[in-house]
Amino acid sequence: xxxxxxxxxxxxxxxxxxxxxxxxxxxxxxxxxxxxxxxxxxxxxxxxxxxxxxxxxxxxxxxxxxxxxxxxxxxxxxxxxxxxxxxxxxxxxxxxxxxxxxxxxxxxxxxxxxxxxxxxxxxxxxxxxxxxxxxxxxxxxxxxxxxxxxxxxxxxxxxxxxxxxxxxxxxxxxxxxxxxxxxxxxxxxxxxxxxxxxxxxxxxxxxxxxxxxxxxxx
Numbered sequence: 001x002x003x004x005x006x007x008x009x010x011x012x013x014x015x016x017x018x019x020x021x022x023x024x025x026x027x028x029x030x031x032x033x034x035x036x037x038x039x040x041x042x043x044x045x046x047x048x049x050x051x052x053x054x055x056x057x058x059x060x061x062x063x064x065x066x067x068x069x070x071x072x073x074x075x076x077x078x079x080x081x082x083x084x085x086x087x088x089x090x091x092x093x094x095x096x097x098x099x100x101x102x103x104x105x106x107x108x109x110x111x112x113x114x115x116x117x118x119x120x121x122x123x124x125x126x127x128x129x130x131x132x133x134x135x136x137x138x139x140x141x142x143x144x145x146x147x148x149x150x151x152x153x154x155x156x157x158x159x160x161x162x163x164x165x166x167x168x169x170x171x172x173x174x175x176x177x178x179x180x181x182x183x184x185x186x187x188x189x190x191x192x193x194x195x196x197x198x199x200x201x202x203x204x205x206x207x208x209x210x211x212x213x214x215x216x217x218x
Contacts, residue, residue, distance in 0.1 A: 098136055098137055101137075101144050101146035101147075101148075101218030102217055103217050104214070104216055105136060105176055105214075105215050106176070106212055106213065106214045106215070107177070107212065108176070108177070108178070108179045108211055108212065108213070109174060109175045109176040109177055109179055109182060109209075109213040110174070110175050110179050110182045110186070110207060110208065110209055110210060111172065111173070111206075111208045111210055111213070112172075112174075112175075112186065112206075113170050113173075113205060114169075114171045114204070115169060115204040115205065116169070116196075116202070116203055116205075117158065118160065118171065118200075119160070120151070120153065120160055122196065123140070123152045123160060123171075124151070124152060125195075126186075127140075127145060129185055129191070130177075130182060130186075132185075133177070133181055133182055133184075133185035134177045134178055134181055134182070135175040135176065135177040135182060136176045136177050137175070137176045137215050138173065139173070139174045139215055140162060140167060140174075141165075141167055141168070141171060141172055142172075142174075143162055143163055143165055143167075144215050144216070144218050145162075146218055148163075149162065149163055174210075174213050175213075176213050176215060179209040180209070183207060183209055187207065193205065193207070
């Protein structure tokens with residue numbers, strides 16, 4: 001009787017034990033799964049926030065760099081403009097010094113030698129055409145024309161005086177500048193030399209291109 005009762009109790013106890021064990025295991029599995037889900041969610045959220053934050057930092061840094069680049073470009077443009085202004089001023093100063101005869105000048109140009117006696121108007125026309133065609137400096141019989149040169153004075157005996165010096169034939173005129181342009185303007189149809197040939201008797205001249213002409217400061 002007792003043996004039969006014990007045999008019946010054993011399956012019930014085992015079943016109950018298995019049931020309890022299964023419940024405990026299920027609880028543990030569910031708890032672990034929930035913990036894992038929470039962990040993944042937390043890590044994922046933090047990672048997203050970190051990436052977003054990094055993007056914001058990079059964007060801010062990039063904007064600042066762009067602003068700095070724009071500022072530097074503006075400063076560079078200002079410096080270039082200043083440099084160009086300084087160069088323009090320096091060029092103007094140099095031109096004024098050349099015009100005033102305050103500096104030596106050399107370079108290519110032309111040499112015009114005229115044997116005939118000329119009046120003041122011819123000298124004026126020649127120099128005006130040379131300056132108009134780009135001559136940087138002009139001299140007549142080694143007397144350099146400057147901004148203080150008043151003009152060509154014609155004396156009662158027909159002689160020409162410039163800067164207090166009386167000119168003697170032959171008249172040697174030097175001009176510094178583009179030698180081809182200077183020659184072309186002098187020998188152009190209806191130019192100054194052609195007009196002189198048509199007006200003056202036995203007009204004689206020679207015109208030569210020079211690779212270098214030197215003029216000393218006054």
